[in-house]
Amino acid sequence: MSGRGEYGAGRSHGVQPSGTRRLRGAAALLLSAATGLGLATFSGKLTGNPFTARAQELTGAAIAVDRAGSGTGDTVAAFDSSSAGMRDTGHAASPLPVVADDHAPFDMAGERRRVGPAPGAALAMHAEPAPFALQADVPAEPAVGRGAPETGTGTATPGAASGNAATPATPAPAAATPGATHPTAASVPDAAAPGATVPARLTEMIGNQLIRFTPNVGEQQALAAFYGARGYQPVFTGGKGIAPLGQIALDQFAASAVEGLNPADYLVPALPASPSDTQLAEMELRLAATTLLYARHVQSGRFDPKIISKDVDPSPTVPDPAAVLATVSTAPNARAAFESFAPQYDEYRLLKTQLARLMTEGQAVSHAAIPPGPSLRPGDNDPRVPLLRARLGIGGAPEDSVYDPMLVDAVREFQRLSGQSADGIVGRGTLAALNAGASGDRLHDIVANMERWRWVPHDVAPVYVMVNIPEYMVRIVVNEQAVHETRVVVGKPENQTPIMSENMQYAVFNPSWNVPPGIIRNEMLPKLMADPYALERQGIDVVRNGRIIDPGSVNWSRGAQGYSFRQAPGERNALGRMKFMFPNKHAVYLHDTPSRSLFSRDRRAFSHGCVRVHEPLAFAEALFAVGSPGEGWSQQRLSRLVGGNEKSLPLKQRFPVHLVYFTTYVDGTGQLVTREDIYGTNAATKAILGLDGTRRVADRGAAVRPR
Structure with a gap:
């Protein structure tokens, strides 16, 4: 009720990436795991990359819960x-x-959950999507996403960035700490030790090239301030290559599929065997900017949820980029610092475990959707019965269209697992639940729901x-x-x-109930035009200038402007x-x-x-x-x-x-x-994330409003 009170009684009828652009084996599978081309599942031995290690960790230990x-x-x-x-x-x-x-x-449980008395029904609740074709070629640079709005919605970290322009002016580098000297390329000999001129290169890039690394103005400002405050000394790189913090960041990006994210969005080109200082500085800023992108995506989402509809109005906590850089660079445990950006609700963690389980269990099973029709009751003969049997894994001849007791029991178990009345009747609700996973969409549903957990304020x-x-x-x-x-x-x-x-x-x-304008206009006014006293009999008074008036004295065909409607307590x-x-x-x-x-x-x-x-x-x-x-x-x-x-x-x-x-x-x-999905919000989330095969977010273009 939108101010809305209620009117009437409602009725219803019824890793570090390789330096090459081509990825093979587990790495390619990993990248396809969360792309718009679908979530693939792994087969074979799960070793040798950060994703598999993280997936095994997530599925390796039991969760202690109470008896309820x-x-x-x-x-x-x-x-x-x-x-x-x-x-x-x-x-x-x-x-x-x-x-x-x-x-x-x-750590989460690795063993399968206990299946109920009707195994076919329980397995149907865990139906997995069919594998999609893998992308062998991936971009050499991370795609930059827009993420959640930067207007500080929710209880954002103090100093959260605001504003996001497509072509912002690059901010001037922040002043270094007192007494620090701004290095320049001219002030350091070219023959210096490897890495000696990296601060100078960073100074130049931060001064006029930050837009190459992130289009987000707030993140550009945070990068300039962060490196200025530390005298432009690198933190993700060191000497001739990647520093420990940089490797942790790369591992986190490569394993981002376990968070329901797309690892392709956080690809950073590998350093050559003997990098120049310019290349080291480039890598430093790429790692820093990608850390900010990752933190924003995993904490507050990959798109502005308000583009779905006016009724989708959550308060995601957009991370403060300055706080992100400070956290990962000073935390005693950098890996834990990265993981702290993900939603900390236990329900999210359990979905994360289910995602890892499904992604490591092998090939998915796809089912044909069961078409609509009249409610299917025990004993009915219906051409949809073979599809229902296939959906629930109950054997039978293809021509057997009788809704028999064995199939009824499987339907009842499915209904119990999906939170419906276990009456064995396949009505609209049961059919919708059956078809929710019938297209092999289970993984996509988990990813879309994990995305919506990012919309809940971050602090629990x-x-x-x-x-x-x-x-x-x-x-x-x-x-x-x-x-x-x-x-x-x-x-x-x-x-x-x-x-x-x-x-x-x-x-x-x-x-008291003060009837909102929408209900007056759409529901009450038509009744008043037919019978001026219809609302009076329901205890609803017509009020003008603070006084109750006789509804029969008003020409309601002219509208209800100037009148209010109130229902007294009772x-x-x-x-x-x-x-x-x-x-x-x-x-x-x-x-x-x-x-x-x-x-x-x-x-x-x-x-x-x-x-x-x-x-x-x-x-x-x-x-x-x-x-x-x-x-x-x-x-x-x-x-x-x-x-x-x-x-x-x-x-x-x-x-x-x-x-x-x-x-x-x-x-x-x-x-x-x-x-x-009663409002279609889950379908819209999947569409915007590109889980239908068309990428719409985390790229350089604007997110598209779902149609």
Whole structure:
């Protein structure tokens, strides 16, 4: 509901790279792994390059999770619900299980997850894409991407860059530290030791050639300031070649496919056997600029998400390029510093592990899409049954078109894994889930969802609320453990719940509903023209100049300009008994609803954009237990606020609310789950990333709006 309250009860019917441009074997596979030509999978022995080492590391150890499939797996709870005054903590099941020890190196399980009772259905949930043709020739220079907007959205690092011009003026080099001497090419003899004139070469290049290395103005300024402050001494190179930090950077770029990125975007031409100082300086700046590009891509994304639609309005944390250079050049563990730019949410790490697993398991399986049609029920005879059998791996004669019990059981298991009612009926939702992986798109879905994790603010708040729109669920998360979860109703495709983050501030009990203009224009005005008293019978008053007027005295054919519509508190109020406020420009919030029967449906996209919450008193109890701890806001005490006039109850501690859109995630049982792309946002993400075979981002051209 976009300010939107709700109107009516919604209805539904139904490595270091080689110096050559040609790459072979594992290197070529690696580069194709995340290109717009598709994500390839590896076969054969996985040794000899940074990607395979990283993939093996990711799939080499088990994750400790609690019995609910979430939390830290520690014997001591991270959150004591009873001491906070909570009577019911929900199921403590987050969308994904969580890493056992935040301070330990992150290693993930290598063994396959346990498959459910219907192996064909479970394997169908892990369908992998068919291999694509590999690119043998790659550009000698890294392609520079535009990345997320540079306007400091989200909680950006202090000093985050802003602005991005296509042809910026190259900034003058920053002043060196006091007492430092600016080297020049003329001041150092040509016969000096190898590397002696690198500072002079860097001075010249930074002075007038930075646009060759990055078109991003903020990054140019950061490079000039960074090298100026260190007297133009190199950090990624040294002596006659690559310094240890430079090799770590090259390894990170080459293994970037494990982060769902495209290694071709971070290629740096190799140094010759005996490089000149000019070549060393070139390599120094290329490594530095590519480090900035990599950090920006892996932390805040490869394109501006707002190009998808007005309802895609997240707050990615664009890294401050000066802070990036300072971090990687001074950190005791440079590799850990590089890895810190990736999203630090446990759910992202689990997707990362699934990506590594799928990329190392071998050839993918492709399935034909099952065409639409009437719901398929047990016993039905339907020509689509052979396709359904093939999709779920259930044997049968090609001409066997009977939906028999064995196939029904496989469908039920598939439905369970995809979060649907396991009724064995292949309706619209089940068909969409089946077809989500039918084109061999599993890897692409993981990459697209990892990209959307970069849109969530980078700092992981100790407490946050997360609504996963395609899952129709909301969770209250403390220390990466879900302490409460419940079902929600989200916006219809034509009234989408926005993707965004803001801070939860207060709750309102017995709210009035001020009807937003869009609902007045599109839904209420036609009713008033047919029957001036239609809204009055629903408890909605027509207000002009602060006074309630007789709707029969207005000629509604002239429009509703100058009139407002308000529904007083009460049982019929579209907001129900309470709403939970995180003020935002989209005017959406979480709230109760009188249309409670909708929560029993699997597909719950019925609102005007706001998020309707099942069992709102239980949600309010959990919310105030973490937002106003120790104050004893039990359900019983909160229920005394229900009834009468509107009342506001502020939270003592504010925390973020993330409205997110993850169609592929790992659930509490460790299963990789895919949900229906109800708004088409996942498809748009894949298209912009070029996962459909056409590259649209991370190149020198502008990103294209998806069509």
